Amino acid sequence: MQVNESSKEFKPCIVAFCCNWCSYAGADLAGSNRLSYPADVKIIRVPCSCRVNPLFILRAFQRGADGVILCGCHPGDCHYTTGNYYARRRMTMLFSMLDYLGIEKERTRVEWVSAAEGAKFAATMNDFISTVQSLGENRKLRDLRCKE
Amino acid sequence: MQGIIEKVTELLDNGTVDRVLAWKAGEFSYDRTPAVFDKESGLYGLVYDSFCVNNLSKYLIEESKKDGKVLVLMKPCDSYGLNMLIKEHRVDREKIYVLGVPCKCKVSVDKIKATGLTGILDIVEEGNDIKVTTVYGDTTLDRKDVLCDKCMVCKDKVVVVYDEKIESDETAGIEKLDRMAEVEALEAMTPDERFNFWRSQLSKCIRCNACRNVCPICSCTKCVFDNDNTGISSKANVDSFEENMFHIVRAYHVAGRCTDCGECSRVCPQNIPLHLLNRKFIKEMNELYGTYQAGTDAEAKDPLTAFTKEDAEPSVIYNR
Amino acid sequence: MHKIGVFVCWCGSNIAATVDVKAVAEAASKEPCVVYATDYQYMCSESGQNLIIDAIKEHNLTGVVICSCSPRMHETTFRKAAQKAGLNPYMVEIANIREQCSWIHKDMAEATAKAIVLARAAIAKVQLNKPLIAGESEVTKRCLVIGGGIAGIQTALDVAEAGFPVDIVEKKPTIGGKMAQLDKTFPTLDCAACILTPRMVEAGAHENITLHTYSEVEEVSGFVGNFTVKIRKKARKVKMDLCTGCGLCTEKCPMKKQPNEFNMGLDKRGAIYIPFAQAVPKVPVIDVEACLKFKTGKCGICSKVCTAGAIDYEQQDEIIEQKYGAIVLATGFDQIKPTKFGELGYSQYPDVVTSLEYERLMNAAGPTKGHLLRPSDGKPPKEIVFVQCVGSRGQSCRDKSYCSKVCCMYTAKHAILTKDHYPDTNIHVFYIDERTPGKNFDEFYRRAVEQYGVDYIKGQVGKVYEENGKLMVQGSDLLANEQITLAADMVVLAAAIEPDKTARSLGTMLTASMDTNDFFTEAHAKLRPVESPTAGVFLSGMCQGPKDIPETVSQAGAAAVKVIGLLTKDKLLGNPCVAHSDEMLCNGCSQCARVCPYGAITYVDKEFRVPGPKRVETRRVAVVNEAVCQGCGACTVTCPSTAMDLKGFSNRQIMSEVDAICK
């Protein structure tokens, strides 16, 4: 994918849903270790990745998010034993549908980040932001009424 | 047809059932309305022919709440929906007597009209011939050419839940089309082509809710789109986002539960190919989680309430 | 209309150096519903907390937002402060502007802007917060152990010793389980019965332990601390209280043609029998399928010879109901019958036996009184071939995918014991890998090879067939890279072990999750290995996965500690952030229960007023047991009508955060 010159200035709006037990703690660890990633990412804490309803992701895009990422415990490590297994199927299906509708599939992502993986969290965010930056603004799946 | 009438009459007369849910002939030779018959009303108007296309299973939600037992004529493809309703406890199976009826594929009046015929006064079916009388003249069509789209990709001709069934060897004599061919064609497009395709289709949506209300799986006591407390309720597509939202969410809510009965596309006044959304989910789940046909039985866990530890990661989509 | 107070913490310079805290407070003060906003050096300090408490009181705040470090640090601190001021602790939200803002950003303008957005999201969320109160439930101080093998016995004894009453339910007529059938145990070669039977007696005699042998769990309801269990005590046809265990009836029984289960069917027992001499309770049971009295109405010899008058042909099954605070699953295992492995000839040749059958053939109390005699002609075998991994570690549908774990060691044990007693016997072992991790395990295996000269062949057996009265074992020797055929007198198959068949139905009753092999899953593979995800249900022994005796006993003890920890509590305080179903919206479709890992969701039929002539209709609706729900939220997404929502993380709350962030 070619990185557009003007996209360097583009500040995407990125929502990250993080499960309380692993990924939110991983994000905290990234902070404790002063591992930086752009301020474009805003984290929403949820108890488990299986709490994330596709409605929330659509909602974020509707309101103008340019990318949405869901982070949870690694498969097998879910605090609630099975939550991320369900989340995995649900998100796979949602992403598949968005792609089918012709919406850039790279705007959505799932990553498993444990509480010990602060570095991975920061790296993941950096990588996701640059992917979204190269895609530019979300135009296909937003509600123009919400644009100021 | 005669066999059905006889069987229904017998079951009504011997008190096995109190009412009969079937189709009623209308004003034209092709309009068929689901209707309930009983001893008092008699079976006048009860019809079962190539135009009886409506899926009757959803009516059983309300019918099985009533006193007494209702007999339902159940086509093979509709019986999957009934199984789902049983599985999800939406009907009282004890109050339903399922009489399976054979189906040799249904004829679509829209397809007859699409050949250019209009002002139809009468349609007579003789073997493979569909003889159409119109105010502008008479024509004979080949039945195979005017079958409902959903029948061209028929799952099978087996009634999966029944108390009794009437068998027939008659078939439409057609070669079934690949059910996923249309989905594959879309998948083969570029994202922008797909986006434009779906925009051109979904922008037609008038939010009449026919797709939702006819769907045997969409049987929520109150739909999220009607419920002002959900924060996503709406009555019209004010922004194009809402056109996408409604259909994504609807397809998602029935994902793993949709039996692919094709009613959503059939009833859409704008002829939006809504079944292609549901079928995409079916195809994806079949490929990623193993072949699954919703409604084959009333027990199996559907793919979204099940998992295996080895499931594909969501990256299978965005790395494709 | 809410009155929200926003408190921005400097965290010394941790936040204040990168985030303009005054600007955050200023921006927050302009948000709808915010009536008070301030900043302070250390919000978590006592004076910081007092600042919050005073502001709540002074401004009658209905919601509080703290912009500070991670909620994982001080959420509890601030909730307690709010509670002190009379505000419900769940009316507090934290905006994480340290770990997720000041510490990762360098540019002050950028970090401040982000902090404001995070504050806005928290302000938006707190407006939708509802006061939550954690529910309390009583704990029934009694434990049920299902399964009376070494795992169940150990757990029961440990719990009983701590002073809590324990009931053991065992489906067989005696406790003891599989260990009672073993001859010696590896790697110490001490006699299984010698170490097990004293524990059985102890369990039978313990004042806090009640045995329900020849019994099965029929129904389970309730939840952690409050289970109600129905137990079916099957009719023994012998009165437990009168029987002295003299065994005369078993001797006199004329129907001595029944395969003896305890000896793996290698000898016979009567229709009335005591499974083995050390059985606890030592009370016989009548096998009504075999008993002449039950088949023809005649005989009745046992009744006649019983001086205690304990025989009761009229005895019926009895259902007892008991309440428990904790349930331990100790359902153990079975060895598969390798009948699907036709090539190994198990069904065809009597001298092809499983290792558990071999165990009985070696045992002094076994069918051959401890003399190793082969089943076909009762002659001592001179050439014995052992085949390992029969049905374990395979990929095909007849195989188990897992390693049965104990086979390597017990095969070495069999080889050593055989050589010890019959040094002139030649022993060959076909193996895939020798797995001997464990204290003194590898030494034990090496003894078999080095000291006893057991012939270990790396390779699998392809076929066993009979030729000239010998069992011909055809296999591959991978190290020599050749096909070999050995002539044997006996072949012993180390058949895979599998969970007991009753485990699945129990799992369903208890909503205890199981893996694809029907082993019970633990709540966390590393950190909660003896707990089921279903609160109040604990795992002991083989029912959780293959393990040897010491491991089983340690797990049994660990499970007991968990049980004791639960039973010592008088009340359980719940997590108030649990799922809740709106019955007006619920379709009763059962989708939510399918994904609940805790079995917290049940359904009730409820009458609702409806328009129309009938006026009322009965609908099936979901009910969440708040004491069981752990608040993961899996159900909320499965619910298409959004009837199911999660307190503290409701759909609207999360959406309001999304809205605030994407503004």
Add this chain to the structure above:
Amino acid sequence: MLKFTSDQMSTLFSAISAMKTLYVPVEKGGEVTFGVWSETEKVRLDALKTVKSAKDLFFPQAETMMGFKMEGKNIEIQVPEEKMDEFVVFGVRACDAKSFEVLDNVFLAEPVDTYYALRRKSGIVICAACTRPEESCFCNVFGIDATAPAGDIVTWTVDGTLYWEAKTEKGEAFTAQLSEYLAEATAEEEAAVAAQNEAVKAIIAKLPYANLKVDGFTGDRMMEYFNSPKWAELYQACLGCGTCTFVCPTCQCYDIRDYDTGHGIQRYRCWDSCMYSEFTKMAGGQPRLTQLERFRQRFMHKLLYYPMNNNGLFSCVGCGRCVNKCPISMNIAKVIKALGDE
């Protein structure tokens, strides 16, 4: 009577669209709808009925009424401008043209609906006489002549030639602007138009619904119809969807809703359907609790309540869209027949 001198309709359309926004029946995604004309659009003048009627142009499915801009604790009210450029809608059938009268009675009566009034004032309606009616048509039942629609301008197409006649002042004025494309038709041509009209009327007389009787729907019998046991049978299969309502040219119910944009509120109105369970829901609930009541409401309104308030004008124009589109093949024609039998 005038006639269009070219056989290229695009000449006419480009001339009109050079002056004003022009809406014509175009095919979008396989269905015909009134859309803005451009060279690249696929014009479908042959289509008898668009899926949604021309009502959409005067009373759109959704339209913003006002806004509230919110910044922090401040709220600013935004009222839309009452200004609109003139537009032309070409190809309106007689039934749809008649529906404007039905809508006018509602929206232009005091208090005037300014949003609707503005669009009516700005729109020029050019009708197209029917040439090929179909079995679902029954406009004649309501006294509508499919060959003589009531628009600002009426057009007839005979043998590929478009004939043109202005019917209102607005129509006259607009016709004058197009004079270079129009010429006087000959007497022979006028006779050909008349002959085609007669032929079309003869076809309509043969259609299955041509003889529906609506004379019995009079106010004095309102309660009789209201209490008819037939409703229970008629409504039975109704799915409660809004298809009939949304394709209907005369349905005029709407809901006013607020949309939170994150920066404020957009207050908009959108079509609503009396068939919906949430219709006219108030704090105390819905006035019509069962589908039977909702179903009855729709037809009682079209056949009795509306005519009682509007000098006997029925609120149905016999376009037959509901006949074609109802998923369960229930429609007003069947209702008229069933109730009329009494």
